[in-house]
Amino acid sequence: MAQTQVRPLVEDELPQEPKGEWKKYFTFNTDHKVIGIQYLVTSFIFFLIGGALATGVRLELATPEVDFVSRELYNQLFTIHATVMIFLWIVPAGTGAFGNYLLPLLLGCNDMAFPRLNAIAFWMIPPGGVLLMSSFFINEGAAASGWTSYPPLSLMNGKSGELIWILSVLVLGTSSILGAINFLTTIIKMRTPGMKFNNMPLFCWAMFAASILILVSTPVLAGALILLSFDLLAGTSVFNPSGGGDPVVYQHMFWFYSHPAVYIMILPVFGTISEILPVHSRKPIFGYLAIAYSSLAISFLGLIVWAHHMFTSGTPAWLRMFFMIATMVIAVPTGIKVFSWLATIWGGKLRLNSAMLFAMGFVSMFVIGGLSGVMVASVPFDIHVHDTYFVVAHLHYVLFGGSVFGLYASIYHWFPKMTGRMINETWGRIHFVLTLVGFNLCFLPMHYLGLMGMPRRVAEYDPQFATINTICSIGSYILAVSTIPFLVNAVVCWRSGEKAPANPWDGLTLEWTLSSPPPEHNFPTPPVLKTGPYDYGVRERRGSKKRPISKLRASDILSN
């Protein structure tokens, strides 16, 4: 089909945001781009709240004695810190924000399959979050039995706090399931004609794998929480050993969700990293199919390894063997991804901007978390470090060094597309350095603390650990401070940054064929793919315009 050549838009032709446009972010809007930004901003606010709670935890741990907060409040702080970071920041930011914003743009469709369902899913997040935070203000205080909420411990603390915790997680889980239904339907049914599974951008593959996990595992957590709430309120003893119940069954159900949840939190970020690295390396992605299928492999393996969290819960030896080996096998598809990323940037013309710095920071930090993951997967080692700070170090390298670094990279990469403004690179780099230094100062020493036997989730500790803990706390203060340059930079540049062109990074995926920010209905006609998503510097294309071409015309944008 003959194509109309697109003339790049000049500045004055770019769609201007009408006054009062910001109000739409506070309404039940069904545009996937609005919803994506709603998810991102909301979850970032919760990231700041969760960060404040973490700083409280570190303030307490700066000295061996219980001095900053009471023991009870300390338990509430780390419980709600973890719950907020997982259910209100990483899951909604990774799947909700970037899934919603990017999927229709990358797939070349106008919106998600079910826009209203999408808006409903988002609007469950703020009430769920406010509900959770409100538990700090009731008499008995918030839930205090860790984010795992193991019975019988979770049945022994304040009932109201625990009930609020259950309700809030149920609401957030439902929101996540509704989102997954939308993502799967959109990916399977709404790709632009000509886009097959094997030439869709890797982020879509990652979201596909993550959505399957959400759909299959989150409901099991709901089942566990329903039973737990009966124990809590109705006096049953399903999970209570004193009444004939079995708490280990709760652990199985809980980890059947919560282990895949790790992949729900990391897979979308794997996806965005696979988008960011080739763009800023100016090279095709290395091993497209390997990265794509390894997401599915991770998704499948992720479902059959949950009991490695329960090596010390009386799990029989033969079962521990199975879960140990299955867990270690996950390192294979993950390693495939890491090596493919390294091969992608190898010899590339790297642009070391904030997005790329965070993406490379992600790869290196995540590898550390992945290696300590293989360590704790082995039963003898895990029995030694179970419930120590080694586990805390490991999970933060995966979830902060992995997910959060990846989310920052994604924010810097798509900031021009989302807001129509460029973000300041100098402040972005300052933000990166502060985050990297603060993060490693805070969490690297925890490996040592764990090996020395310092238990997690306890407000006071042996004075011999005091110096190292002080170092960790200083790291956490740097981390807290590191969000300030980012926040100021983002707000100032969103309001009055330099206007962003349609394709500031010379990317080849479809979102860069649209103006920044994209028009309300994305593509006036289904876009025709002129190149693969990662054909940077490919020989056949030499001499042609290094831009993908859609049938978008200036007149279409202006009449919107």
Add this chain to the structure above:
Amino acid sequence: MQGSTVNSEQTIAVAQNGYSDGHGASHLEDHPDHRIFGLYMFFVAESFIFLGLFAAYLTFRAVTPEWPPEGTPELELLLPGINSLILISSSFVIHKAEDAIKENDVKGVQLWFAITAAMGALFLVGQGYEYAHLEFGLTTNLFASTFYVLTGFHGLHVAFGLLLMGSVLWRSRQEGHYSAESRFGIEAAELYWHFVDVIWILLFILLYLL
């Protein structure tokens, strides 16, 4: 349209593929062709709540030395058996509604939906009667707790199915709301009802027969 080679026929074909809402229409429109697919995704999620609960039940059964625990009265089979028959046959009744709407017969839909809803209500009444006459309560022992939670959670789904049928009946009063071409609501309610039915069959085998 300068230089465009898209002729009007192609434009229409494109429009039918769901790109008709370029300008006027709002984002509010769900994609009609994909709703059934989305519904199946929802059933996957629903299945996994039940599968999780079933697995928990089976694990309790396996790790408890005596099952059901000593002193649990035998379950009566007659009433739940009749109840199961009612629910299973209602699945065939509701299928008649789909046949009817394919013939544009809204009256038929109303009839078959009303009958199905009545059978569903009868099932709930039967279950309520059974609850009232059981010799164990929610907190008696592990078996009793899981029994009530599982059957109760299923009963909740039946009740929601009744609401769905009620809303279809309410909407069908409006002339032309449902037709052979536009019958998502009817199909969705029917599929949901089949789903609830299948769950009951598994539940019945698990709780009463095993």
